[in-house]
Amino acid sequence: MEGEEGTGETETTESGLISDWAELTHECLINILSRLTLEHRWRGAMLVCKPWLNACKDPTLHTVFDLETRFDSSNDSTRWWTPEFERKIDSMLRSVISWSNGNLTEILTRHCSDLSLNFAAQMCPNLRVLSIKSCPHVTDASMAQIAHHCRNLKQLDISYCYEISHESLQLIGQKCTNLTVLKRNLMNWLDPSQHVGIVPHDYLDACPQDGDTEAAAIGKFMPQLEHLEIRFSKLSAKGLGSICEGCLKLEYLDLSGCANLTSRDIINATSNLKELKELKKPNYYIPRSVFHTERYGHWRLYDERFQTDVFRI
Template identity: 30%
Template sequence: MSAAVETRNWLELPFDVTASILSRLGAVEILNSAQNVCSQWRNICKDPSMWRSIDMRNSGDLWDMDYDLEKMCIHAIDRSCGYLLDINVEYFGTDEILSYISERSVHLKRLRLVSCYNISDEGLSKAALKLPFLEELEISYCSISKYSLETIGRSCPFLKTLKFNLQGYRRFHLESDDEALAIAQTMPELCHLQLFGNKLTNEGLQAILNGCPHLEYLDLRQCFNVSLGGNLEKRCVEHIKNLRRPNDSTHDYEFNAEVHDTGSSDEDYPSGISDIDLISDDYDDYFEFSGASDLSDYDDYLLFD
């Protein structure tokens, strides 16, 4: 005796249920595939509510892609109709893209930039001036310094979460508290701070503890210039609910956490070389392009008609 098999028609699902399912795909999959399945899905994919969060997650193999991530991102931002709250940009970010986001998404609350070496301090600073409601910011493996961090701190008073991550170097003995001091002096409302692989010292950490009294989460993994102990460690333990120490496990860290043992003194490096130069070597092939000359010109991308 065989049981009857019930076949469900996906087109009969309520609008909000279908929208919820499709939104989990990410912007690239929606624009490249999902919206072309049928007219009903296409209409749902054009609704501004679908684009309050834009996730441009990708593999990073930019040269092997048969689509333009910049044009896709621009089209997704346009579809949000000014209601964009959350955006993730990986590998292809430029100053032009950041400007486009900030000019059309003034209510943005969350911004994530990963391996965007074509975003400059100037570009990020100009964008920050137009994003006063930003609450969460991640800058991982980008060529950004204290200058834009200072502008961000002064321009985004509601900032509660900052992730500023670099590659860890165990024997790379350059010390710098520049970023730590910029954070301490301009971001008093921070509750969550991740500084993976930063070159800050105990002095920089002290400044952060003084300037950010609301910190509940502090990630110092691979910050090998920090030596926790004595009163400094006691202060961290007493005031930070979730503390990740420099040598703590990186098993739950999203990116490659391999530590580079590159040298024991500054003599191992040519004059003027920076840590961002060292970590970006593997990505040189990806970021030699300058981006689209006219970001508003995407009518030729037929999938977006």
């Protein structure tokens, strides 16, 4: 079925009975299609015949938009950063939003833009999970719309979205008071070679520098957080202190790659987190060449680093 357009014509089965797949009741079709992945519906079922296409647009099939598993399993990451690919993701997301009739509660994708997220904010008031990693054209503008219209948001992943600033973190925290999970991871700026040839150079250079400002917004406006990931953030001991003072319900904290923190900083800041169950420390290896650059010369002063392994995203 996948990738081929059907006609819906009758066929004779081994038992001699005649079946017409196009004549299945709508309820029966929904039951069948609900067992397929989003990708299989788009690449297969929607192409069978008009009744199947209409069934694929049923709102009950569009409470979740999840492309994350597809991204995780694909090796074709070089084309993800192109305008053409972004337009395809936007188009697909906007279609699902329209078909959902307001029932969409989870969006997990990458490389969308403000265009589709503004639409999501207007049409998906029940949104609870938003994961939009690696979106170079998602900005504070669409995040403001999400904050104002999606007050039930509980989980937010804006990792590698460098056009989103601390202003969005503040607004999301103020408006979405039930937020318990935040993932604000940055790319590995300690060893960016793993991104070369995939991520545009100018985007790598745009890595946010205001770690403490973001940390202050998190600590002040997100007191309900239980799970926080800020891998490769450039926050200092002051920023970590702000988080730990304001987010006393934290159970999981990932500080991997946070090069400006020492072991003492982490111990001092997290000592008051009574609910903390798992803490990932800055376990990384600093290449020898780094010590000869003026930009990272201050690392020579730090003898409390966790330089035990090469950190890989």
